[in-house]
Amino acid sequence: MNRLIHEKSPYLLQHKDNPVDWYPWGKEALNKAKEENKLLFISIGYSTCHWCHVMNRESFSDNEVAEVLNKYYVPIKVDREERPDVDKVYMTFAEVMNGNAGWPLNVIATPEAKPLYVGTYFPKQTQDRMIGIIELLNKIDNAWKEDSDSLVKNSEEILNEIKKINLYEEGNISEDINTKALKVLKSIYDKENGGFGNRPKFPMPQYLLYLLKYGEMNDDKVALEIAEDTLVKMYKGGLFDHIGYGFFRYSVDEHWLVPHFEKMLYDNALLSLVYTKAYEISSNPLFKDVAEKIYEFVLRDMISENGGFYSALDADSEGEEGKFYLFESEEVVDLLGKEWGDIFNKYYDITKQGNFEGKNIPNLIKTDLDSIPSNDEAILNSIIQMLFSYREKRVSPHRDEKILTAWNGLMIGSLAYAGRIFGNNFYLKKARESINFIINNLFDEYGNLLSTHIGGSSYNYGFLEDYTFFIFGLINLYKATKESKDLELAQKLTKDMLELFGDENNGLYFYSYKSEQLILRPKEFYDGAIPSGNGFALINLFNLYVITGDEKYSKIAKDILYSFGDSLNKSPLAHLYSLIAINSYM
Secondary structure, three states, rough: OOOHHHHHOOHOOOOOOOOOOOEEHHHHHHHHHHHHHOOOEEEEEOOOHHHOOOHHHHHHOOOOEEEEOOOOEEEEEEEOOOOOHHHHHHHHHHHHHHHHOOOOOOOOOOOOOOOOEEOOOOOOOEOOOOHHHHHHHHHHHHHHHHHHHHHHHHHHHHHHHHHHHOOOOOOOOOHHHHHHHHHHHHHHEEEOOEEEEOOEEEOOHHHHHHHHHHHHHHHHHHHHHHHHHHHHHHHHOOOOOOOOEEOOOOOOOOOOOHHHHHHHOHHHHHHHHHHHHHHHHHOOOHHHHHHHHHHHHHHHHHHHHHHHHHHOOOOEEEEEEOOHHOHEEEHHHHHHHHHHHHHHHHHHHOHHHHHHHOOOOOOOOOOOOOOOHHHHHHHHHHHHHHHHHHHOOOOOEEEOOHHHHHHHHHHHHHHHHHHHHHHOOOHHHHHHHHHHHHHHHOOOOOEEEEEEEEOOOOEEOOOOHHHHHHHHHHHHHHHOOOOOOHHHHHHHHHHHHHHHOOEEOOOOOOOOOOOOOOOOOOOOOOOOOOHHHHHHHHHHHHHHHHHHHHHHHHHHHHHHHHHOHHHHHHHHHHHHHHHHHHHHHO
């Protein structure tokens, strides 16, 4: 076993038996690289990442790869969910240097941790035009030995360019900002399949929430139709788990059929919020049904006994992606009998030839939901329960049991909102229990909010998203219950956030405040799969202004907006949570 045996992160512990002499991110590894003048090999991932597993099996468990890494590099493993600040720094480099990024994210850097080469998955040996990790490591090590000064100079130039590119542009928000955003959304809308763009296709909850809110406020029927059509088609596809419920991370095809089989807490928190909003606007019972199914999944499979929500479910089980979720037609008939088996197979696209690698992903893409007879609908509900019980006997995917303050905040906010809209006190109770868990477990003795809890231990000072997402949850529960303690804590944490993450030279807030000095101190203002902390800060500040009438909240929000206003004007789709805040409260 290597030194990762002493870590808490499930991802790092997955690598504790590697022959690679891994270090966790920290002074020991960074100092060793400087003392021995060795390059760093920084590998970033998370415990439910399919391609992280593949690279672990192919390369990091391999003695030849380990020999090169251990001899010429200081290898560091990073859990992106445990250290999102480190991940965001190197993800910025990957996006600028390569035009795209993903996980595992593998970085070769100078002893000062400045990147020289950034990539994602590498096979062990070079294949076709994809360089193998052994060849890559040897080439860069040889270059380092021959002319390290040139590589150091190159790394400085890369860093300086990144700093220039990562600048935000100040300015007032243009009056036609919504026209610009809607024009782009309508142009990339997939009229046939719903969603936006081609494959791979992500749910993009910020696009949908923006369209719903804008359509509602401005009676824009086209905006509402795009959002509602996408929500129906996403649900009908294999992107949704029709047996155990909840959404997978994204679809590899444009039809929403074949998912990447991870389930993330943040996706399901945001999508349940969107479906609840869609129901509030349209009164379409399907949207309420989907939201309630997501909550059923989360409250069954993703919650600790003390009320905190776990992070994710793996894509793999027994070493195969999606194995837990797939069915064969004969398997279904054998379990249910021919009559019921045929009914299920007809509606859920289960065939002998299969719709995915010879097996089947249950889906409703070819089914007209309105044409299912009530008798068959009742039978299908019973069948789903039977198939769920049957599937539970399989080897389950790994569950990452980190409890993250930020992602819990999103789930609290969604449950509180649905509790209010649906009149469901059980959802409000579960939101309260999660808040209590965070209050009891994720503050240190000095009142500082912490980021991560696992195995009875809480650690890492909170990042901007921990504050903003948790405040979002508190405000939503206050709106539902009017309990003053939630508003008071939201205001207290907002005050802390302003002091801890603020920049005296600019209105935007830094991502971290107490972690060690990294080569960049990022300010996150672009929305990705996880919303930007600054975007949610805007939502919270405008909410607090409306609730309290205190104009200081509105002024701070407007300062944030001005600080990157021209960036928002130029790329509105990259900042839609900020635009949602503007439309809702300005």
